Amino acid sequence: MFPISKTILAAAVACCALTVAAQTTRIRGTIESAEHNTLAVKLSDGTESKLVLAPNASILGVVKASMADIKEGTFIGSAAMPQPDGSQRALEVHIFPEEMRGTGEGHRPYAPVPQGTMTNGSTAGSPVQGIEGSTITIKYKEGEKKIVVKPDTPIVRYVIGSAADLKPGAHFTVLGATKKPDGTYEASRISVGRDGVVPQ
Numbered sequence: 001m002f003p004i005s006k007t008i009l010a011a012a013v014a015c016c017a018l019t020v021a022a023q024t025t026r027i028r029g030t031i032e033s034a035e036h037n038t039l040a041v042k043l044s045d046g047t048e049s050k051l052v053l054a055p056n057a058s059i060l061g062v063v064k065a066s067m068a069d070i071k072e073g074t075f076i077g078s079a080a081m082p083q084p085d086g087s088q089r090a091l092e093v094h095i096f097p098e099e100m101r102g103t104g105e106g107h108r109p110y111a112p113v114p115q116g117t118m119t120n121g122s123t124a125g126s127p128v129q130g131i132e133g134s135t136i137t138i139k140y141k142e143g144e145k146k147i148v149v150k151p152d153t154p155i156v157r158y159v160i161g162s163a164a165d166l167k168p169g170a171h172f173t174v175l176g177a178t179k180k181p182d183g184t185y186e187a188s189r190i191s192v193g194r195d196g197v198v199p200q
Contacts, residue, residue, distance in 0.1 A: 024176040026112055027051075027185060028199070031192075034166040041172070050184040051174065058189040059161035062199045065095050066155055067127055067134055075101040076138065077120040078147045079110050079200060087135070087146040088117060092200045095157040096120075105140045112175075119145045156197055165192040173199040 029043040039051040070076060075096045080088035091113065096103060103120065110116035121140035128135045133150035149155070171193040177185040191199040 024178055025185075026173070026175050027177045028173045029171070031166060031168055031170045031172055033168055034163075039166060039172075051177070051190075052184060052186045053190060054186070054188040057187065059163065059165055060189065060191045061159040061161035061165050062156050062191050062193045062197050063159055064155075064195065064197050065093075065157040067149065069095055069155070069157065070123060070127055070136065072123055072126050074123045075103075075121070076123060076136070077104065077118060078136075078138065078149075079113060080117050080119065080147055081113070081115065082117060083148070087148050088119065090136075090147050090149045090153045091116065093136075093147070093149055093153060093155045095155070097158060100158070106142060107140060107145055119147065121145075154198075154200070156193075156199070158191075161192055165194065166190075170194070171196075171198040 027043055029041050032040040032042055032048070034040075037053045037055060037057070039053065040048070041051050042048050070093070075098070077094040077096065078088065079091045081091065083089050101122075104118070105120050107117060107119045110118040119138050119140070121138040121144070124137040124139045124144065127149070130148075133148055133153070136147045136149060138145050138147055173191045174185070174187045174189070175191075176189070177187045179185055193199050
């Protein structure tokens with residue numbers, strides 16, 4: 001139903017680091033049911049709606065990962081909050097597949113979280129264990145940032161998804177949904193958690 005390729009995956013992952021167009025909105029929630037390209041969803045605020053996916057919509061699977069999956073040179077992204085010492089406290093860490101290296105590289109504001117930031121780049125050295133958690137140095141073309149990852153910080157990995165991921169109970173996030181006059185939404189890409197993972 002939804003053709004997937006590495007090129008489409010690149011477009012899907014890129015939306016995690018780039019600013020979403022003004023006419024679109026970010027929605028999150030759970031899938032209630034799926035029929036062809038129309039999903040009945042319950043949004044995070046408790047309201048029920050419909051989400052219509054484009055015929056060629058890209059589906060990004062989000063799976064649980066851990067600090068053990070982050071090695072020197074791993075290309076990652078981290079939504080974070082700036083700290084007084086200049087470091088960034090990770091809200092979530094995303095591990096990109098190797099073919100997506102370079103996607104959204106850099107450091108920028110992260111609109112969904114007030115005062116939040118998004119940093120995408122390659123890890124320099126191995127994570128360093130500390131009292132507050134592990135510290136990761138992310139290097140990008142313009143510089144580097146130190147990201148503090150606490151033990152309870154979600155760490156996930158992106159994989160190529162399929163229509164099989166669109167099942168009842170799965171958590172989803174769409175960063176660029178278009179709201180229609182009738183209250184339904186349309187989107188060309190969706191991130192869906194596997195095995196209970198909640199995409200950010």
